[in-house]
Amino acid sequence: MPLGGYMGRVLRANLTEGKLLVEDLPPEDVLRKWIGGRGLGVYYILKEVNPRVDPLSPGNKVVVATGPLTGVTGIPSAGRWCSVTKAPLTNTIHDSQSGGKFGPRLKFAGFDLIIVEGRAEKPVYLWLHDGRAELRDAKHLWGRDTHDTTDTIVEELTPEVGKDESKNISVACIGPAGERLVKIACIINDKSRAAGRGGHGAVWGSKNLKAIAVYGNMKPPVADEERLEEVSMKSLDVIKKSPVTSQTLPKYGTAALVNVINAHGIFPTRNFRTGVFSEASKISGERIADEIMDWKMAEEEACWGCEIKCMTSFHILAG
Amino acid sequence: MMTFAIPRSRISVDEVVEGWKDLEQNLGVRFCLRTKVAAGSGHDEGDEFIERGLDLHELSRTYDAVVVATGTWRSRRLGVEGENAKNVTTALNFLYSRRLAEMGLASNSSFTSAKKAIVIGAGLSAVDAAEECLSMGLNEVYLAYRRTIKEAPAGVYRIRELMARGVKWIELVQPKRIIVENSYAKSVEFVKAKLGPPDETGRPSPIAIPGTEFVIETDLVILAIGEVPTTPVYAGSLAKYVDSSGKLCVGGDYRIPGTNIFAVGDVVTGPSKIGLAIDHALKAVKIIDSVLSGEKLRIEDMMRKLRSVEKTVLVFEPWSNDMAKSMCDFLNKYAEVDAVSCLSTSPFLRVFNYTKCIGCETCNTVCNFIHDGRSYIRIKKTDEGLVFPTSCLHCANAKCQSSCKRNAIVRGSLGEIIIDTKKCDKCMDCIYACPVRAIRISRGDIVNCDLCLNLRQGGLTPACLSMCPSEAIELVKSSYTSHQTALYKIQENSHLVM
Numbered sequence: 001m002p003l004g005g006y007m008g009r010v011l012r013a014n015l016t017e018g019k020l021l022v023e024d025l026p027p028e029d030v031l032r033k034w035i036g037g038r039g040l041g042v043y044y045i046l047k048e049v050n051p052r053v054d055p056l057s058p059g060n061k062v063v064v065a066t067g068p069l070t071g072v073t074g075i076p077s078a079g080r081w082c083s084v085t086k087a088p089l090t091n092t093i094h095d096s097q098s099g100g101k102f103g104p105r106l107k108f109a110g111f112d113l114i115i116v117e118g119r120a121e122k123p124v125y126l127w128l129h130d131g132r133a134e135l136r137d138a139k140h141l142w143g144r145d146t147h148d149t150t151d152t153i154v155e156e157l158t159p160e161v162g163k164d165e166s167k168n169i170s171v172a173c174i175g176p177a178g179e180r181l182v183k184i185a186c187i188i189n190d191k192s193r194a195a196g197r198g199g200h201g202a203v204w205g206s207k208n209l210k211a212i213a214v215y216g217n218m219k220p221p222v223a224d225e226e227r228l229e230e231v232s233m234k235s236l237d238v239i240k241k242s243p244v245t246s247q248t249l250p251k252y253g254t255a256a257l258v259n260v261i262n263a264h265g266i267f268p269t270r271n272f273r274t275g276v277f278s279e280a281s282k283i284s285g286e287r288i289a290d291e292i293m294d295w296k297m298a299e300e301e302a303c304w305g306c307e308i309k310c311m312t313s314f315h316i317l318a319g
Numbered sequence: 320m321m322t323f324a325i326p327r328s329r330i331s332v333d334e335v336v337e338g339w340k341d342l343e344q345n346l347g348v349r350f351c352l353r354t355k356v357a358a359g360s361g362h363d364e365g366d367e368f369i370e371r372g373l374d375l376h377e378l379s380r381t382y383d384a385v386v387v388a389t390g391t392w393r394s395r396r397l398g399v400e401g402e403n404a405k406n407v408t409t410a411l412n413f414l415y416s417r418r419l420a421e422m423g424l425a426s427n428s429s430f431t432s433a434k435k436a437i438v439i440g441a442g443l444s445a446v447d448a449a450e451e452c453l454s455m456g457l458n459e460v461y462l463a464y465r466r467t468i469k470e471a472p473a474g475v476y477r478i479r480e481l482m483a484r485g486v487k488w489i490e491l492v493q494p495k496r497i498i499v500e501n502s503y504a505k506s507v508e509f510v511k512a513k514l515g516p517p518d519e520t521g522r523p524s525p526i527a528i529p530g531t532e533f534v535i536e537t538d539l540v541i542l543a544i545g546e547v548p549t550t551p552v553y554a555g556s557l558a559k560y561v562d563s564s565g566k567l568c569v570g571g572d573y574r575i576p577g578t579n580i581f582a583v584g585d586v587v588t589g590p591s592k593i594g595l596a597i598d599h600a601l602k603a604v605k606i607i608d609s610v611l612s613g614e615k616l617r618i619e620d621m622m623r624k625l626r627s628v629e630k631t632v633l634v635f636e637p638w639s640n641d642m643a644k645s646m647c648d649f650l651n652k653y654a655e656v657d658a659v660s661c662l663s664t665s666p667f668l669r670v671f672n673y674t675k676c677i678g679c680e681t682c683n684t685v686c687n688f689i690h691d692g693r694s695y696i697r698i699k700k701t702d703e704g705l706v707f708p709t710s711c712l713h714c715a716n717a718k719c720q721s722s723c724k725r726n727a728i729v730r731g732s733l734g735e736i737i738i739d740t741k742k743c744d745k746c747m748d749c750i751y752a753c754p755v756r757a758i759r760i761s762r763g764d765i766v767n768c769d770l771c772l773n774l775r776q777g778g779l780t781p782a783c784l785s786m787c788p789s790e791a792i793e794l795v796k797s798s799y800t801s802h803q804t805a806l807y808k809i810q811e812n813s814h815l816v817m
Contacts, residue, residue: 300725
């Protein structure tokens with residue numbers, strides 16, 4: 001019996017052999033000690049990866065992880081997921097976080113974690129849906145950018161989930177940078193969310209893993225819904241009473257910080273050769289909100305289960 | 320019990336009769352009245368009405384299953400001198416004698432000549448009895464309890480309400496004896512008490528203080544010190560399933576082990592409220608059904624069996640601002656709801672009339688049943704012991720709807736709030752926006768009362784409305800809903816159901 005919040009299943013994808021195995025989560029004492037996606041990811045890497053391994057060799061592993069709160073209705077902003085691996089940029093165990101809808105949908109597909117190991121001979125992508133997992137050929141996707149990859153995969157999978165449901169497929173993928181093992185390559189999910197730090201995209205590239213697509217209708221179990229309601233009410237109260245999370249972020253997005261950071265002289269400019277950017281106000285959240293923001297799209301594309309909705313979105317109409 | 324013992328002001332007898340007729344005419348239930356089924360023989364209150372007796376064992380041989388739902392009719396006795404005087408009665412006996420007299424089924428009892436009454440106890444029957452005394456126009460009504468108002472099982476709120484209506488509350492007193500003259504009680508001798516260490520129920524036990532005896536004159540003594548389950552088993556092989564407190568012991572499948580006799584309600588759980596007894600019964604229904612049919616009962620399947628009808632009749636009360644205001648004030652006082660913000664969302668489609676509500680929790684119970692274990696009604700319990708439901712009022716200026724960024728909150732055919740869970744992204748803005756905190760989290764979805772859309776599609780009224788015994792939940796017709804007539808057509812939005 002899994003604990004509340006966990007789906008209780010881990011997918012181990014051995015790309016060298018092309019084998020997919022479903023494992024149980026570690027026992028409760030481990031789950032309690034190594035909390036969340038980051039905790040569990042680090043647990044697996046510590047346990048299974050030789051510290052001397054080259055990050056871009058088949059001996060490295062990458063864990064796509066969610067925590068017990070991810071995808072649980074009632075937890076504010078529980079839409080995040082993380083990737084844990086030995087990172088090529090730092091040569092240390094490293095985690096990279098991202099938002100969007102990928103994390104919750106990974107759980108709705110029936111898995112808490114994906115452990116990717118080995119190296120595929122040819123480019124592949126993983127398709128996880130309603131408790132099942134498949135490895136698919138991604139040769140035709142190799143070389144394409146992340147938007148193109150996402151669109152193509154969603155189009156391919158649409159017949160399997162139905163047209164109405166296709167918008168509920170989430171894709172995390174790498175672009176040409178990851179394929180070429182660039183050490184700052186990101187993993188991009190839901191087109192616009194990045195697990196950007198540490199070069200995790202290059203680890204995917206080294207494994208010939210182009211993308212992971214997830215879709216599902218399962219729900220993480222909740223141990224005590226009455227208590228959950230109380231807790232979520234309390235946290236909502238904190239979020240809605242703070243002017244930053246209730247007004248500034250929803251209105252200007254994270255770019256609200258541009259002017260503030262610039263005024264403090266710590267705005268990274270020209271590879272941090274200087275901390276002040278003279279044109280900062282032209283790229284600030286205030287200007288975006290006033291001039292080019294597409295409110296409707298921003299609200300619809302905000303991360304899953306988030307009541308802050310700091311997403312900013314705009315169409316480029318000319319130039 | 321609902322027909323005979325609970326005062327009219329709380330539960331209208333018409334409601335009960337209506338339910339009875341519905342069962343008889345529409346569902347083919349046959350009522351056998353004045354019939355006592357028992358194993359062995361014994362006497363209980365109300366036995367004077369029996370015309371024939373049946374043996375429980377024989378019945379269980381003739382039928383596939385027997386369900387015992389006999390409740391708690393047996394009153395506890397004080398065990399003091401003078402208890403058998405003619406004008407000493409139990410609360411139940413007192414209440415149903417009054418009902419029968421009202422219905423013309425029995426001659427008006429001797430109680431009518433009384434001028435002063437003492438009710439001993441502070442539970443719900445004591446409160447009912449005291450209320451009945453007031454309605455009879457008695458000059459002096461005493462409510463005597465051996466602990467303090469804080470421990471009163473009926474709750475501080477109900478007792479204060481009675482005090483405001485003129486009942487004299489005496490706490491920390493124990494009846495020592497009833498002084499009888501010519502086989503009629505003349506007065507009751509009490510002794511003062513103090514609170515001692517907690518007893519087995521966790522409440523402080525009262526300890527008599529010797530030498531503090533005093534006497535109150537009366538011409539009617541009503542004992543309301545609790546009831547015990549009326550198990551229809553007096554002797555025989557089933558007697559071992561009756562525990563020391565008189566409850567009938569059943570297994571996890573609500574069955575007396577090794578028999579086809581099931582038991583539900585107060586006879587199993589001990590005395591409680593209507594809602595809790597119904598709750599026990601409804602949970603049992605699913606299990607008993609699956610035991611008998613060998614299949615698992617699912618609410619969705621039951622709903623599907625409802626005939627789909629195009630039109631149904633819903634009763635709307637006229638809209639009144641005063642009513643809305645008094646409801647919002649009540650919520651403000653007891654449920655920490657901001658009255659101004661609540662009232663600003665009016666007019667409402669459904670209202671709770673808290674002056675009528677008796678706190679029985681039936682609405683919550685039936686909502687729980689219809690929505691498969693997750694009620695859309697919240698039961699609030701205050702420190703004063705006041706119990707009442709809150710839920711969506713389906714207001715016209717709904718803050719949940721305006722807060723939703725994804726247009727997932729839509730209106731149904733009556734103007735009720737419906738959440739499209741497919742569109743919802745679980746951001747909980749609506750939960751926070753609602754002043755009465757009506758929207759709930761259930762099995763990973765954000766849900767709200769839909770006024771039982773599935774029931775209405777089957778031509779029935781929402782469960783809470785039809786099951787509320789005190790008619791405290793109402794649909795209201797206002798300018799906002801007035802374009803809807805009482806006859807309405809159900810829209811094709813079946814994907815929103817369940």
